[in-house]
Amino acid sequence: MSRKTTLRRALAGLAAGAALAIAVPLAASAHVTVNPNTATPGSYATVNFRVPTESETASTVKLEVTLPTDTPLTSVLVEPVPGWTATVEKGALPAPVEVDGNTVSDGPLKIVWQADPGVGIGQDQFQIFSAVLGPIPDTGHLVLPAVQTYSDGSVVDWTNTPEQVAADDTLEPAPVLYINDTPPASGHGGHSGHGSASAAPTMDDHSMEASSQTGDSSGLSLGLSIAALVIAVVGALLGAFAVSRRPKRS
Numbered sequence: 001m002s003r004k005t006t007l008r009r010a011l012a013g014l015a016a017g018a019a020l021a022i023a024v025p026l027a028a029s030a031h032v033t034v035n036p037n038t039a040t041p042g043s044y045a046t047v048n049f050r051v052p053t054e055s056e057t058a059s060t061v062k063l064e065v066t067l068p069t070d071t072p073l074t075s076v077l078v079e080p081v082p083g084w085t086a087t088v089e090k091g092a093l094p095a096p097v098e099v100d101g102n103t104v105s106d107g108p109l110k111i112v113w114q115a116d117p118g119v120g121i122g123q124d125q126f127q128i129f130s131a132v133l134g135p136i137p138d139t140g141h142l143v144l145p146a147v148q149t150y151s152d153g154s155v156v157d158w159t160n161t162p163e164q165v166a167a168d169d170t171l172e173p174a175p176v177l178y179i180n181d182t183p184p185a186s187g188h189g190g191h192s193g194h195g196s197a198s199a200a201p202t203m204d205d206h207s208m209e210a211s212s213q214t215g216d217s218s219g220l221s222l223g224l225s226i227a228a229l230v231i232a233v234v235g236a237l238l239g240a241f242a243v244s245r246r247p248k249r250s
Contacts, residue, residue, distance in 0.1 A: 030052050030054050031052075031158065031172070031173060032049065032051050032052075032063070032146045032148055032158040032175060033049070033175055034047050034048065034050075034144060034176070034177055035047070035048050036048075037176060037178055037183050038177070038178045038179070038183060039136045039177055039179055040136060040179070041135075041136050041137065041138040041139075041180070042135050042138070043134060043136050044075065044132055044134030044135065044136070045132070045133050045134060045177070046130060046132050047130070047131055047132075047133060047177065048128050048129070048130050049063065049065060049128070049129040049130075049131070049146065049175065050126055050128055051063055051121060051127050051128075051129065051146075051148060052121075052125070052126040053120075053121045053122060053124075053125055053126070053150075054156075055123065055150050055152070055154070056123055057152065058150035058151045058152040059120030059121055059122045059123075059151045060115075060127070060148055060149070060150055060151075061114070061115040061119075061121075061149055061150065061151050062112070062114050062148070062149035063112070063113045063129060063147070063148055063149075064110060064111070064112050064113075064146065064147040064149075065110065065111045065112075065144050065145070065146050065175070066109070066144065066146075066147075066159075067108050067109055067110060067111065067133075067144065068137075068142050068143070068144075069093045069094055069107075069109065070094075070097065071097070071137035071139050071142065072093060072097055072104055072108070072137075073107065073133045073134060073135075073136075073137075074099060074104060074107050074108075074134075074135065075108075075132070075133075075134050075135070076108040076131060076132070076133055077131060077132040078111060078113075078129075078130070079129075079131065081113065081127070081129060083115060083116050083119035084114065084116065084119065084129075085113070085116065086113050086114075087112045087114070088108050088110075088111055089108070089109050089110040089111075090106065090107060090108050091106060091109050092105060092106045093105055093106060093107060093109075099135075099137075100135070111131060113129050120151055133177075136177075136179060137179070138180070139179055139180065140178075140179060140181040141162070141176050141177060141178045141180075141181045142177040142179065143161050143162075143176055144174060144175045144176065144177060145157070145158065145159035145174045145175075146158040146159070146174060146175055147159070157172060158173065158174050158175065159172070159174050160173055160174055161174060161176075162176055162184070
């Protein structure tokens with residue numbers, strides 16, 4: 001095998017390693033998530049649904065988040081987003097539930113964010129949808145199934161529970177708000193936030209908290225990318241150097 005051929009193969013390996021280093025964190029960050037992903041029982045928690053677009057040909061035009069009915073949230077407020085219409089759908093619960101000594105038979109069932117005509121979340125973009133949920137029930141965690149709709153009609157269901165994802169990590173995880181349960185440190189359904197959501201945070205605190213958690217997650221992904229890329233570069237250079245030092249056959 002000639003030195004040129006070996007060098008070309010080494011460079012091809014370098015390119016593949018670089019692509020893998022970039023693709024891994026992108027794939028890991030492409031879920032619909034809720035941040036912060038923890039809350040305190042009895043509080044009114046401000047949460048942010050972070051929605052990325054994975055499609056290369058269509059934009060996200062709708063997000064539906066289903067709210068729990070066995071431990072219902074009696075108050076749901078949504079923050080207006082320019083270019084989007086937010087609706088809190090209310091109705092009868094499957095069965096009456098006791099909440100703070102009161103029998104609750106109806107309440108918020110779903111939050112729907114619908115893009116106005118000509119508006120959407122494009123490729124390599126994401127959007128934050130914020131809501132205040134409360135009072136937070138005294139339970140382990142709340143699964144908040146989300147359905148993401150694209151402009152071409154395709155739908156992605158982010159609806160699987162932590163238990164389902166633990167059994168099959170190829171499933172799309174639902175956003176999960178942890179209350180008494182400890183959130184996972186990492187994994188398919190884990191997110192970077194670890195602080196509890198405070199009751200009625202100010203807008204500055206809300207913005208800084210979302211930015212900090214996004215930055216932590218992005219920083220970790222970037223660090224992993226750089227490390228993988230450095231390893232690929234070093235391996236390719238060492239291989240090329242070894243080939244160049246090999247004596248020519250007479």
